[in-house]
Amino acid sequence: MGLNFFNRDDRDMRFVLFEWLDMEKVLGYEKFSEFALDDFAMMFDEAYKIARDFIGPTFKDGDEIGVKYEGGQVTVPPSFHEAFKAMAENGWIGLASPPEYGGQGMPAVVSGVINEFFNAAHFAFMTYVGLLVSNSGVIVNYGTDKDKEMFVERMITGEFGGTMCLTEPDAGSDVGDLLTKATPDPDAGDPRIYKIEGSKRFITCGRHDMVDVIIHLVLARIEGAPKGTKGISLFIVPTKWVNEDGSIGEDNDVFCTGIEHKMGIHGSATCSLSFGENGKCRGILLGEPNSGMAKMFQMMNEARIGCGVQANAAAAAAYDAALQYAKERVQGPPFVDRSKPRVPIIQHEDVRRMLMNLKAGTEAARAMIAYNFWMVDVAHNDPDPEVRKAMGMRSELMTPLLKSYITDMGAQLCRDAMQILGGVGYCAEFPIEQHYRDIKILSIWEGTNFIQSLDLVGRKLAMAGGSVYQNFLKEIFDYTAAYKEDPDFAKEFKMLFKAAQATGDISMKYMTYFKEGKIQLIPLSSTRFLDCLAEVTMAYLMLQQGLIARDKLAEAKEGSANHAYYTGKVASVKYFCNNFLPNIFARHTAISQEDTSAIDIPEASF
């Protein structure tokens, strides 16, 4: 069993759930009426143990033993089997899944925060679990009663595996160009059953030995369907046929033809799959023909939020490791007095700066993630349809921010963590170098970070005539106006105000680019605009937290754990506003230059 590095501090998660977000509102919904806040607090303790005792050991095993491919089968390390079993048996897979199918029916926000634990222990292991949740969720939403009965509970309880099969060797970011075909199977006696034929690549958890049956959700084009994304349908393709009585039938014609050799996430099998090589692969059409992209987008959206969780979990784990090291490692006298004895490196200013990047960065990301999950709960459960719609759209606006900003920032935070450790941080005896390698996939999969920025500027900014975005900015302006004289955070509110202005100014420029025929300037800078909006959002949420922490600090007993925590929160809020937000002005200046050298340069001049 692998070396266990799991050592998360959960205080900030508890603050988010029990002291900041309006959980009364969520618990007031019919669906959650049986839960009380205390239940969640107890679940935290249990989740911590699962993360530490079962997932923690998979971290090193996954990296060092990794997954093995032989003769079409993929095997995972023994500790993976144990951890998967522990998650399945104790109901942790379906935390937020519907109780009628074996789930626990918890609010998304609770599940989301708890999932940071699990992912901090080892997010590559958690891909096997996370895909089950989102995959089964698609069947719950779009499957027939029979589909649900046949597949959902068996996935949520870990009997079956699950994947999403989009990418092909020649269609990555450009999923609309996929070549996998579906043709009606006249022998099946069921018009929903098709024959599937094609190759998929980069299929996460596409084959493994923790389950006997994997339920692939496969994008394919029904013969004669339109080109592009409009002609894509979604199919349920089990690796073994599941009979109507629930018994497992014959093997389906799906093979794993190999796995990728990757820089990180060695424990997560990245498979190439071949469907229908012998003309015998059967799949069940999920929902209407040609509606596959929209359905897959539900799953994709969850996966994108999931990327934010994974990235922040890895960064938070790196923070914990770096913090522990910084407290223990003694090196060098204080900068202000070189004649003094040497001190633990946590006393050195630059180490503190990097620790604050990690602390403030992960707290801000956690706030944005949890707020998004909270909005999902409201959007799904509020009795008022207007509220549901508004929160749903705001959540959609923020999804690309979570996916893109947090994954890029997370990679930079792992860099800081490694820098704190120095030479040993580059070596395998500490967990940082693995986090550094693992986290990098998150900026690539589930739609590259550039794709996220196109989603933001191309679709999300324009939602409801632009009002979703405009209302959000206005809310921030109102907030900064209300607190501009705040005794503790006036400087930070002022900074946020200016940052929001600069961000709004970029989107205004984008409007004029359409008119002025400069539209190429938009994709040239959209990743930077996304980063601006993400930082504004995070600063806004951090300041909300800062006001609470400031008030509670006044009540807290000096020397108590709470006093230390609230002091730290106030520091995080100030640090974030003063050190992260100024980047927005750099991006604003760069974008304002309207430099077209990257567009103008001929290909031969690169």
Next chain:
Amino acid sequence: MGLNFFNRDDRDMRFVLFEWLDMEKVLGYEKFSEFALDDFAMMFDEAYKIARDFIGPTFKDGDEIGVKYEGGQVTVPPSFHEAFKAMAENGWIGLASPPEYGGQGMPAVVSGVINEFFNAAHFAFMTYVGLLVSNSGVIVNYGTDKDKEMFVERMITGEFGGTMCLTEPDAGSDVGDLLTKATPDPDAGDPRIYKIEGSKRFITCGRHDMVDVIIHLVLARIEGAPKGTKGISLFIVPTKWVNEDGSIGEDNDVFCTGIEHKMGIHGSATCSLSFGENGKCRGILLGEPNSGMAKMFQMMNEARIGCGVQANAAAAAAYDAALQYAKERVQGPPFVDRSKPRVPIIQHEDVRRMLMNLKAGTEAARAMIAYNFWMVDVAHNDPDPEVRKAMGMRSELMTPLLKSYITDMGAQLCRDAMQILGGVGYCAEFPIEQHYRDIKILSIWEGTNFIQSLDLVGRKLAMAGGSVYQNFLKEIFDYTAAYKEDPDFAKEFKMLFKAAQATGDISMKYMTYFKEGKIQLIPLSSTRFLDCLAEVTMAYLMLQQGLIARDKLAEAKEGSANHAYYTGKVASVKYFCNNFLPNIFARHTAISQEDTSAIDIPEASF
């Protein structure tokens, strides 16, 4: 033999050496009187072949086979032996080393630019070579005639290996706390011979099977010497004793006790060494007692410049790989017209943005590196002592910029290259993921990047009463004033002017911090100040290049390779000024906030 990814474009290197830098001046020096520019051009072609045919194959071998440790010996892959032999036999190791000891006596700037080839092919392999050069250089400068005769030529010709042994398990950044002891050896009959006892860690190339004898340069404290860096001496410690007649004597008491398992540079052996475990390790004092740090600093300085070369070489290799992929990979229609057929991804704006980061970033870094080597040549050879002194000090000012900025930027550029490739970039079938892992060590070793920033603000800014730094800034202000109406680059000169002002303003603030008792704000922001000065320097050099390219472009034939190159250079200059320089304003704003949250926060609040 490993897959060979070597595919460097050398056009920009030739521009740097033959069209930009004042090589007439260098060739005018007595020492280089036998060389002509044409010689260097021919050497480029030869160096290219060595890099491609011999070093290229070590890249994958080094990563996948790696170095193996068994029973005190370290073995490297077979392709390493061949490459090392090819470098040694053809005189490539001692390119700039003195001819009287088997070197070729070339200008540092020529050697430096050519070394980018070699390092782009595989910088982890090149550590075995690079250490020989800097190590033997220390003996040339400080050794007795006997020392030189015994060691230097045999190192430069690859018969002996070489290392620098500073770090110990408990003394990393804090080298002054090292514990390795030296005691006079009464039996030796030579007062320069000491017994050495201690442990070193993270010793690059500390043991390997390409040579029989390795010459360790070891920092140790002579018994009774002062504490700290002032009591450290430098010793020549061969792994086998070299007799006065040149024959190889008995084994010295030095053992390799293990190697590190690292995230990257798997081909470069990172060794733990034990000296004098049996009380029989002998070393030769190099120079005066207690003068070791200053001597080691010569080597360290070269190594720091070398880090810049290594980082830029890796980033440039990543650029070449990403560029080739971007030209070949077809995915998605153009942003401006989604109805068109899909195109090679080099036509997509965001890919172009990232390619321009890589192109402009590596060109700017190459300019700064080459300019530094050029200054080294002037500083060592100019007949005018004032010129020698001025250029020497300016080179010293810039050394920390090269080491720190280029290694951090290089890591980010490898990130961009991976992002261009997407999923396959994360996999081992392309070289990017290895560059991504390999390059990260460079921000850590040879003094972490924070140590570089302390060197800059603590020592370099204050050199000659601050005049070295002030004169350099003034030169830039004069330059921007002279070209502020330039028809092509006015916007960029203006940007540089403002950026230099902001940078100057930060150093002015630092002066006031001393008076106001806020000196902790300096180490809190010094890495950011370093980045500002580096970007200003690079923009200054890039604009020099831009003016030349602009003029030559007017003469070049449309459609010619030169036309394409100069067009690309103009684009790089504009891109760099408009997209890199604005970061300076963000740092300036952040620093101006004088936020002390990272200093104020109690340890318990992290």
